[in-house]
Amino acid sequence: MPVALDAANAAARPVSMAADAAAMPAPPASFAPVPACWVCGGVSARRFHRLAFDFDLYAEQDPGLHAYTQRCAWLVRCTDCGFAQPDVMPTLPHFFERMYDQHWSEAWIEREFAAPYKDFIFRRILGELRRRRQSAGGRLLDVGAHAGRFMHAAQHAGWTVEGIELNPRTAACAARHTGAPVHVLNAHELGGRGLRYDAITMTDVLEHIPEPVSVLTTVARLVEPGGWIAVKVPCGSSQWHKERALAALRPSRRVSLADNLVHVNHFTPGSLARALRTAGFHDVDVETAPPELVYEGSPASRIVSNAVRLAVYAAGRLPGAVHTPLALHLQAFARK
Ligand SMILES: [Zn+2]
Structure with missing residues (x-):
């Protein structure tokens, strides 16, 4: 190349x-x-x-x-x-x-299940899926279910949930808290079993897996015709601007964008939409995603940090702003 x-x-x-x-x-x-x-x-x-x-x-x-x-x-x-x-x-x-063969302790995994830092993101996904389907409920698969907090929230929103989680310890935590199937398989293996879903969610997962169109094509086979996929990823170009700005403010801080290939896919709004369409989805919308919120530390630092995050998010939701560095994360919805 x-x-x-x-x-x-x-x-x-x-x-x-x-x-x-x-x-x-x-x-x-x-x-x-x-x-x-x-x-x-x-x-x-x-x-x-x-x-x-x-x-x-x-x-x-x-x-x-x-x-x-x-x-x-x-x-x-x-x-x-x-x-x-x-x-x-x-x-x-x-x-x-x-x-990723990390030997997390049971206590750490339980804290991940209990931690609310992504709840704002989860509420937005569940609300938007409900609005687009014009109904609550149906079969939902969470790919990369981690400790199961999103599966648990989806259950409470009326979905019949399942998960995919390759780490057996976090998969066990998700199954324990939801009583739902959590497959310790990849999506390709699950597709071979003939299972189909009304909605599939991939939150902070796709940036970690090489050859994302191939991954999305495999996932598309698991979605019922007319069903939805919700994909959240960091916005690669915005994260690059943010890292460079932080490094400029603090010269001792080096730009750390993808060390160890922790993130292999760095999407822009256009390339994320293109990947979804190539994988067989249509009606693709890519929006600025909500931020994670801080829930630990002193009340004053929490309030300041979350106020900054919410202000950047509000600005990133303005018309056209998804294409600016204000969109630090992207949330896509698309239909099979
Ligand atoms: Zn290209």
């Missing part, structure tokens, strides 16, 4: 992703080039952020993963659709499963 450098490096020569990979230090930590945009298939992209790997914490748990420490990759933005992704991907088998 030929890439042109960004404006800051405009004088530099075009380079190829394959050449970059070859120029990196020797194996065992190796990479494979990503040949084209995961959303539109375009082959022209500009580098804009160098991301770092740090797996020091995995030195004993997983030496293969730890070998990637101090390696680097580039985030590149597709010049055709605006979507951004890494220029290379680690070739280590099951890289992401190994990275």
